[in-house]
Amino acid sequence: MAPEPDSRGTGTAQEIADGVFAIDTGFQGVTGAIGAFLVAGPDGLGLIETGPTTVRDQLVAGIAAAGFAIDDVRDVVVTHIHLDHAGGLGSLMCDYPRMQAWVHPVGLPHMVRPEKLIASATRIYGDRMDSLWGAFLPVPESRVRPTEDRQVINAGGRGLRVYDTPGHASHHVALLDEHTGTLFTGDVAGVRMAGTAFPVPPLPPPDIDVAAWKRSIALMREIGPERLVLTHYSSFADVDRHLGLLEEGLDTAMALGRDVLIPGGDDEVLTARLEAWVRAELGDDTDRVWAALDAANPLFMSASGIHRVLRKAGEVEP
Numbered sequence: 030m031a032p033e034p035d036s037r038g039t040g041t042a043q044e045i046a047d048g049v050f051a052i053d054t055g056f057q058g059v060t061g062a063i064g065a066f067l068v069a070g071p072d073g074l075g076l077i078e079t080g081p082t083t084v085r086d087q088l089v090a091g092i093a094a095a096g097f098a099i100d101d102v103r104d105v106v107v108t109h110i111h112l113d114h115a116g117g118l119g120s121l122m123c124d125y126p127r128m129q130a131w132v133h134p135v136g137l138p139h140m141v142r143p144e145k146l147i148a149s150a151t152r153i154y155g156d157r158m159d160s161l162w163g164a165f166l167p168v169p170e171s172r173v174r175p176t177e178d179r180q181v182i183n184a185g186g187r188g189l190r191v192y193d194t195p196g197h198a199s200h201h202v203a204l205l206d207e208h209t210g211t212l213f214t215g216d217v218a219g220v221r222m223a224g225t226a227f228p229v230p231p232l233p234p235p236d237i238d239v240a241a242w243k244r245s246i247a248l249m250r251e252i253g254p255e256r257l258v259l260t261h262y263s264s265f266a267d268v269d270r271h272l273g274l275l276e277e278g279l280d281t282a283m284a285l286g287r288d289v290l291i292p293g294g295d296d297e298v299l300t301a302r303l304e305a306w307v308r309a310e311l312g313d314d315t316d317r318v319w320a321a322l323d324a325a326n327p328l329f330m331s332a333s334g335i336h337r338v339l340r341k342a343g344e345v346e347p
């Protein structure tokens with residue numbers, strides 16, 4: 030099924046648990062690629078993820094579709110600072126001066142002074158920077174606070190417990206809505222599209238850490254949430270099964286990387302191998318979700334991330 034181009038700009042929202050809303054940001058005109066999430070409390074809204082600046086209209090429309098206004102957002106928490114999750118935070122905060130933001134302390138300096146983040150993204154995306162992500166404005170320093178592991182953020186009067194969950198990125202947190210047992214997992218629970226059974230591990234450079242990621246998977250099991258909410262994109266209740274597959278998938282992706290790169294193959298070959306693997310796992314769902322998967326988690330990025338891990342470990346030539 031082709032993505033619905035008219036979903037762009039209209040904004041859609043779905044209540045996935047009591048007072049928890051998922052908004053499809055329609056990134057790049059594709060449905061089901063990048064989500065943002067609302068928790069509604071007695072004193073206003075908490076927003077989890079902003080998406081990039083290019084999805085601002087859809088985000089605002091999605092909040093309206095959920096029955097609220099963007100002015101009601103008090104606290105914004107991003108799971109990590111990758112552009113598809115947090116690129117729009119600075120511009121949003123400039124336009125809505127009552128918002129306060131929360132970012133992992135390792136990521137926070139790069140949101141306040143984004144020059145390095147923008148430079149490294151530009152090396153990857155080149156002249157597609159603007160059409161993909163739009164403007165990346167600095168987050169006002171006085172209105173952003175570092176998260177602390179296990180703290181409870183009072184988001185519009187609703188408690189979100191913070192869990193440091195490195196692996197996909199060193200500056201990654203997951204957030205538990207304690208009222209409904211909903212765990213917002215950013216990218217640490219992988220990428221899994223609505224109606225599919227298979228979580229794809231997103232492995233972009235620069236700081237994939239497989240051992241840390243496995244500890245984060247163990248932590249998510251220990252938390253024992255009712256559901257996982259993945260930024261790319263949906264909500265799933267088969268928590269143990271999902272996390273088991275993700276853990277196996279990490280090993281499979283790294284094994285494919287060794288298989289291709291150690292004998293001297295390049296990233297292009299590895300990308301093709303990753304794609305063949307993911308297509309086989311998705312089976313009949315492949316065609317329906319490929320556009321969303323490719324927009325959210327292009328596999329050439331994972332090939333490059335795997336390559337970097339193996340280079341750092343000395344398993345392949347620098």
Ligand SMILES: [Zn+2]
Binds near residue numbers: 109111114197198216
């Ligand atoms: Zn990410």
